[in-house]
Amino acid sequence: MIQTTTAMNLDTLAARLEGRLVLPDSVEYEERRKIWNGMIDRRPAAFAVVKSTADVVAVVKYVRDEGLPVSVCGGGHNVAGNSLIDDGIVIDLREFRSVEVDAQRRVVRAQGGATLLDINMAVTPHDLGVPIGVVSDTGVAGLTLGGGLGWMMRKYGTTSDNLIGAEVVTAQGEVLQINEDQHGDLFWALRGGGNSPVAVTRFDYRAYDYGPELDLVFVIHPIEQAHEALRAFREFAKTAPDEISMIAVLGPVPPAPEIDEQYHHEDCLIFVGVWTGEPGGGDRALAPLKAAPTAIADLSGRVPRAEVEGFFDPDYPKGHRYYWKSRYIDGLPDDAIDFFIEQAKGRPSVESTVDIWLLGGALGRMDRTATAYAHRDAAFGIGIEANWREPAEDEANIAWGRGVFAGTAAYSRDGGLYINFPGFGEEQDDLLRKALGQNYDRLKEVVAKYDPEGIFTANAHIRVTE
Ligand SMILES: Cc1cc2nc3c(=O)[nH]c(=O)nc-3n(C[C@H](O)[C@H](O)[C@H](O)COP(=O)(O)OP(=O)(O)OC[C@H]3O[C@@H](n4cnc5c(N)ncnc54)[C@H](O)[C@@H]3O)c2cc1C
Incomplete structure (x- = not known):
């Protein structure tokens, strides 16, 4: 019934838009509903491809009048696929991007x-x-x-x-x-x-x-030396200068031509980071991390900024299957290091990784209630990335991601997590509580004030309004 009403009235909406409506049974519709995560398979009633703020207003008024569900699609990269809603209208911003x-x-x-x-x-x-x-x-x-x-x-x-x-x-x-x-x-x-x-x-x-150039840090250690290297990382974190932002990645050796072929796809630990201070400073600051154990490769150096900005792009193709979780942790005790290494070694897909983001610095010094972003005092953020290709492997990879996520709880004071790596949002409200911590109640009030009917949060898997 909704479908019939929608089909009849959508002409009214189309006539109000500077942009256009993309309807089911078209090639473009199929393209638009394929977002980054190949796990997501949703069928909106239409995509409203907007060109202006006035178009967004037109869609909002239309869905209110018609009582239709709505979602907003920015880049379409949310792992849980929250930008698409079944049987509703997607405010599709992907051509509204100047x-x-x-x-x-x-x-x-x-x-x-x-x-x-x-x-x-x-x-x-x-x-x-x-x-x-x-x-x-x-x-x-x-x-x-x-x-x-x-x-x-x-x-x-x-x-x-x-x-x-x-x-x-x-x-x-x-x-x-x-x-x-x-x-x-x-x-x-x-x-x-x-x-x-x-x-x-x-x-x-x-x-x-x-820019225009930056110091890129890119050091690869064999997995056998990951424990020692991560202990060095833990020490480095205590006094790391603000100019360095970095991630320790437990995953496969990339098949880069600069790296000895015998190591390609082997398990390893990669320190990757960017130094935003004076040229060459990154090399000096990072020396302890390079020296600790013997590296398979050290490809660090001063590079054009575009190389830094595109560094990870090839690792995340659109349409592969993804399940990402996260947890903020307070420190990196030896047993946590062992846990992460063992989990990384046991991943069912070679493309999956366990990432340890170095937090702190300016991000950590800001008041925890100054903005809704809550977990400023965490020392590290753990990104659990299950990345694979075949539907037949869904169960094993999701189970792996969930297992690592569950295990990290032991190293977290309050179970805090990053809302942008939400799995499928399956914990619903609890996900938002863990992400927002002390800021949860205030967020709920703001959402209730500006969106009392839950129009924009209906598809968030995390319903803030009852
Ligand atoms: C390959 C990859 C790399 C990533 N790297 C990082 C990283 O380096 N750092 C990091 O912090 N996170 C990272 N993330 C996580 C990323 O921040 C989230 O996936 C984020 O949700 C992506 O935003 P999007 O606009 O592409 O997503 P979308 O799926 O379009 O939107 C995400 C959510 O926001 C809503 N939304 C979108 N646009 C608007 C809008 N204009 N107004 C109101 N609501 C809107 C959607 O409805 C949805 O609920 C990465 C994700 C991927 C897939």
């Missing part, structure tokens, strides 16, 4: 569907950088709304810490310009709250001097 740079004021304004590549391309000619994530086709929207960890975070904070304003469309179809002083409660919630009670049509960021 980026403006005010180099003088160091402000970058990105439309709601911009990707990290869109931002990087716009700021590169000005030798500026915005603290964003590490893979180019991630959407800046979901990244910011959940927090945003990346190569500049220890120096300048999360992506959301560098949001200075936004334009949003509310669940009532109103357009608001928000910042710390205007609708400050909503602005607080958008910075790391995960569940957005509005559609964001523009994000304004602070930018910093960055």
Whole structure:
């Protein structure tokens, strides 16, 4: 019945849009519903491919009048697939993605569907950088709304810490310009709250001097020496300068031509990071991590920024199958190190990894209630990435991800986790509680104020409104 009503009335919506509606049974519809995670198989009633803020308003008013479910698609990279909703209208921002740079004021304004590549391309000619994530086709929207960890975070904070304003469309179809002083409660919630009670049509960021070259850290140790190397990493973390942001990855040796072929795809530990301080400083700062055990390869060096920004891109092709979880931990005791190494060695897919993000620095110094992003005092963030290709291997890989996630609880004071690596969101409200910690109740109030009917949070798997 919904389908019939929808089909009849969708002409009305199409007529109101500067953009266009993409309906089922078309090639484009099938393309649009294939988002990054190949595990996601949802069938919206239509994609509203918007071109303007007015288009977003038109869709919101339409779904309210028709009583239809709605979702918002930024970059479509959410692992749980929350950007798509079955039988509802997707506000599809993937063609609403231009980026403006005010180099003088160091402000970058990105439309709601911009990707990290869109931002990087716009700021590169000005030798500026915005603290964003590490893979180019991630959407800046979901990244910011959940927090945003990346190569500049220890120096300048999360992506959301560098949001200075936004334009949003509310669940009532109103357009608001928000910042710390205007609708400050909503602005607080958008910075790391995960569940957005509005559609964001523009994000304004602070930018910093960055590039044109950077020190890339890329050291590979054999898995047999991972324990010793991670102990060195633990020591390094205690006094690490803010200029270094890095991840220790337990996974396979990449099949790069610079690396001896005998090691390709073998289990290993990789230190990968970016130094944003003076040229060559990364090498000096990281010396203890390189020296600890013997490395298989040290490919660190000064490289063009584009190499840093695209470094991980080949590892995450669209359409493969993914299940990602996370946990914040307070330290890296020896038994945790052993646990992570054993779990990595036992992964069913060679492409999967256990990642240990070094946190702290500027990100850690900010007040825990200043924005919705909560877990600022954690020393490390564990990213559990199950990455595989074949549907027949779904069960084994998801079980592996869940097993590692369960095991990490022993090393976490409060079970805190990062909302942007949510698995399938299966813990529902508990996921948001663990992600938001002390900020959970405040987020709930803001969501109830701006989206009392749960229009924008209906598909978040985490229902903040009852
Ligand atoms: C390959 C890969 C690499 C990643 N790397 C990093 C990283 O380096 N650092 C990091 O912190 N995270 C990283 N992530 C996690 C990433 O931050 C989340 O997956 C994030 O949700 C992606 O945002 P998106 O806009 O692409 O997602 P989408 O799936 O489009 O959206 C995510 C959520 O936000 C909502 N939403 C999207 N756009 C808007 C909008 N304009 N207004 C309101 N709501 C909106 C959607 O409805 C959905 O609920 C990575 C993810 C992937 C897949």
